[in-house]
Amino acid sequence: MRSCGAVLAGCDLILIGHGYDLAEAAMDALEHAYGSGELTEERLGESVRRILRLKIRHGLRDAPAGPVDVEELNEKAMRLLETEH
Numbered sequence: 040m041r042s043c044g045a046v047l048a049g050c051d052l053i054l055i056g057h058g059y060d061l062a063e064a065a066m067d068a069l070e071h072a073y074g075s076g077e078l079t080e081e082r083l084g085e086s087v088r089r090i091l092r093l094k095i096r097h098g099l100r101d102a103p104a105g106p107v108d109v110e111e112l113n114e115k116a117m118r119l120l121e122t123e124h
Contacts, residue, residue: 043071046078
């Protein structure tokens, strides 16, 4: 099963829904890719560094985020999208 294609293509995070069995299959595929050398420790390290840089930049910690103000989040996203054009 090629469930790790997104990671091999450069994605740092993947979202898996629609059941625990699919998440488990994806983890198995990632472990197989790592064990076979297709997914290297260097590649994993690159992802970890990018994720940690983003967390630091946005002040994120490994604590529960608490309730989310969806309206505020949507407004912020819209402002960011407007500044990109």
